[in-house]
Amino acid sequence: MGATIVIFGASRILGDPTVLFLPEEGYGLDAAELEKARQKLHLDKPVPLQYAFWVADILRGDLGQDLSDRHPISTKLKDKLPPTLRLAAAAYVISTLIGIPLGVLSAVKRGSVWDIAGRTFALLGQALPIFWVGILGILIFAVWLQLLPAGTQGEGFSLKHYILPTLTLAWFPAAGYLRLMRSAMLDVLDSEYVKLARAKGVGANTIIWKHAFKNAAIAPLTFSGLLLAGFVTGSVSVEVVFGWPGIARLAVEAVQTNNLTTLSVITLMFTLIYVVVNFFVDIIYGVIDPRIRYS
């Protein structure tokens, strides 16, 4: 709700959309026609009313037309959304598979080579710009070693096309998971009940996985929502660098053609995804950790 106001505000109040929507006067459009078009698009009404029309249209499922080619945005999104979701899902799975176990390993073998390697991996993942990592990946694996394709030109979509984009997108969240998992694990391993288990003579593996891991794993889970916000930036980076045919690249292309309607709808969509995922994270969180439910 609040989000729609901000997006609308950013796209409307800051600039007059008629200027973008219609060709300039020099293109043979007289003032009367301009006025007619403004009326058709409700642009002659006050801003709050414009906002009401915009929200009403979206609720009815009418996302509006693309400013550059006048095609309805909804059909465009239908083509572009699945590749984005596929890539994000793949990267999410990979980041969990890399970040969580490495975080545990790093905490259990604290100070070892594994720990140092894991933390270096995490520090670099949080310091390097994602788009540059993608470019570097292309340079090393596609240009120099010629092992992997550089982008997704052409129709053929194979597993090979996924490797570089997925790893690039997964690095940043994996780094986040690793750091969170490591510090949570260190906290838990230092707790009283783990010491008691150790004193009782419970085996090291049982302590790590059964006693410590279960409790420590809650911390990274709560951060899934925040990591998701990072995924938006990541998706834009990766889709631009690798020419991925998804909605994030559509958004960036929209910038080049001053395509406000498309960009606003995509922004709204990402916000919606964020809200929905956060809602589910909250539910899962409550299921896993009963203390949350009762508090």
Next chain:
Amino acid sequence: MAEAAPETTLTGRGRPFARAFNAFRRWPIVSLVLISILSFVAIFAPLISPADPIKSNIRDRNAPPFWYGQWYEENPKVTKTYILGADPIGRDVLSRLIYGARISMMVVMVAMVSGTVIGTALGLVAGYVGGITDEIITRLVDIWLGLPFILLALIVAITIGAGLLTMMGLLAATAWTPFVRNVRGEVLSLRERDYVSLARVAGASPLRILIRHILPGVTNTVLVIGTLRIGQLILTESFLSFLGAGIPPPTPTWGAIIADGREYLRDAWWVSVFAGIAIGLTVLALNFFGDWMRDTFDPRLRQV
């Protein structure tokens, strides 16, 4: 023997790599030196840079770094040797990097200061006044965090046009949220302290209490968050510049330099690669320094 064992695992004594890593982490000297060098370079850019960052010399397009001696022998018409090569329209990459540091630093510092002031002020007010004011400010932060910032920034870049001021405004707009959250939390506990109650009894106005009695209590938090946040701002700035929504060309910014070299990876890898290394090193140094600040001044912020 029993005492020595945990100590060994903590500092990684005996393993050279581990020891270096821990020295880097525990002592902010390395990061500080890096940050100082960078600031020095940024401030004295016109004195240091070997060439004009904007003047292009098309004959030297994509000239490689100096160690490609053979290339320079084969192309005697090149006007000079470039230390880090030349970009696709024949501009000196090193000079562009140096001036890029200047631009990025300036933009990020201005944005950081404004974001810090706004965020801290809102956090102070939310925490101290409470009630509906608190509710509104907290909700505002929640909504803000839920928005896909990059896309919003692109919308703004279209509607009011990309430029230096837009970029500063946008970065300030992403910088303020963590200050509100953490300062608010601190204030909630600080305002119940005895010395604050005493000040109130003594008749100090709310503004005076906030500035004289509560603000000093949150400065540590603010400084730590600020340092931890600068790195992210640099990354955001470079990304927006990379997407073409930053300061318009020919002004050199690190993100724009990476974008310049992107189409020419095969012929001139040095354009994109060095700019990325510059960003990575800067952010790494800032993150290290921020981590150290946090561990030293405000260990409770571990989860930030």
